[in-house]
Amino acid sequence: MEIRYLGTSGLAVGWLGLGTALWGRDTDEHEAAEQLRDFVESGGQLIDTGDAYGGGAAEAVVGALLAGRFARSDVVLAVKTGGGAPDAAAGDADLSRRGLLAALDGSLRRLGVDHIDLWQIDGVDPVTPLEETLSALDIAVSSGRVRYVGLANFCGWRTAKAAAWQAAWPGRARLISNQVEYSLLQRGVEREVVPAMRDAGMSILAWSPLGRGVLTGKYRTGIPADSRAASDHLAAFVQPYLGPESTRIVNAVCTAAQGLGVSPLAVALAWVRDRPGVGGVLVGARTAAQLRGILAECDLTLPAEISAALDEVSAVPSGYPERTAAERATAGPSPAFS
Known part of the structure; x- marks a missing residue:
């Protein structure tokens, strides 16, 4: 598996990461x-986990495995937290220094x-200043509880502000990553x-x-009976992508896969893996058999013409002010305003 460095740090990981969102609920310890x-x-x-997964159950499963048959040195452990208690209501995010450090200690215990x-900070707290949130990262690193820090699901301006703040003064913990949803169906x-992250x-x-x-x-x-879309608690997660x-x-991906003699999964995974700026791709599976299927399909190299065709069919609308001046110029003159 290809090894990649995250950000400008010395943290090296295999490009494929294992998500644990279903562990402790849909996926048992075995x-x-x-x-x-x-x-x-x-x-x-x-290995990516977090205190929101199963109310802390996923972290407990990971902890049990690391205490038993797997060595701590076998894994690079990534944890997301919004600073709230594991049983906090959906949408709650306490990104205060107190809340974040308490949540970190809870994750370490589990x-x-x-x-x-x-350690990745997730969520939005409309009350706590971002500078206070970021100070918790510095404390976590200086205390030895955390080695590297990043973000999760931060929008562009918050990513840029956070990265600039952390880089502005010697001794602050530099941000090395932002975990975001990214696929041929979600390129927003x-x-x-992405531009903010690459700049930082x-x-x-x-x-x-x-x-x-x-x-x-x-x-x-249709919707297979054993799929996430058929699950009471995961159907709403899948539904937005069934239009x-x-x-x-999806039809374009399947056509490409048929032409290459591989599965659609292999095509979709390879496309994300090779996007500029991607340091890691996180996959989650309910069963070991599903994960083995993913691992067997992760070595595909997409031909350039197929990658370009998928880029075109999945492209997101872009205009002012995202497009560069050169791109806007090729689109013709702007309307005059008086």
């Missing part, structure tokens, strides 16, 4: 152990480790978030690279 075994044996290292390799981050020397950690499972092609003829616009992109 299935999780099989997943982690197969992942590590394939050369994977980056994981049974003395440090986290990559290319407007502002940060890497993209792409979550849901398979379009919440839709890019596998499994929903082309006609998504169908057009």
Whole structure:
């Protein structure tokens, strides 16, 4: 598995990361152990978890596995937190210094480790100043509880502001990544978030690279009974990508896959992996069999003409002010205003 450095740091990871959002709820500890075994044996290292996953249950499962059959040194442990308690209501985000450091200590307890390799701040807190939120990152690193820091689901201007603040004074912990949803069905981050990250020397950690499972092609003829879209608690997560616009992109992916003699999953995964600025691609599987299917399909190199065709069919609308002056010039003169 290709090794990539995150941001301008010395933290190196295999490009494919393992997400644990379903662990402790849809995926029991036995299935999780099989997943982690197969992942590590394939050369994977980056394990992504968070206190919001299953109310802390995912972290507890990861901790149990690290305390048993897997060594702490086998993995690069990435943790997301919004600073709230694991049982906080959806949408709550306490990004105060007090809330974040308390949440970090809770994650360390559930994981049974003395440090986290990559701590990622998630969510929006309309009350706490961003500078206070970022000060918690500096404390976490200087205290030894965290090695590197990043963001999760930050918009473009907040990413740029946070990165600039952390780079403005010696001794502050530099941000190395922002974990965002990125796939052929979700390219909105290319407007502002990706340019802000690349300017700041940060890497993209792409979550849901398979379009919440839709890019596998499994929903082309209906909703399988054992799929996320058929689940009471995950159906709403998948539903936004089951419309006609998504169908057009999924059909293009399936056509490309047929021509290459591979699965749609392989095509969708390779497209994200090779996007500029991507440091890691996070996949989540409910079963060990599903993960093995992903691991078996992660070495595809997309021909340039197919990648370009997928770029075109999935392109997001862009205009003022995102487009450069040169691009706007080719579109013709702007209307005059008096």
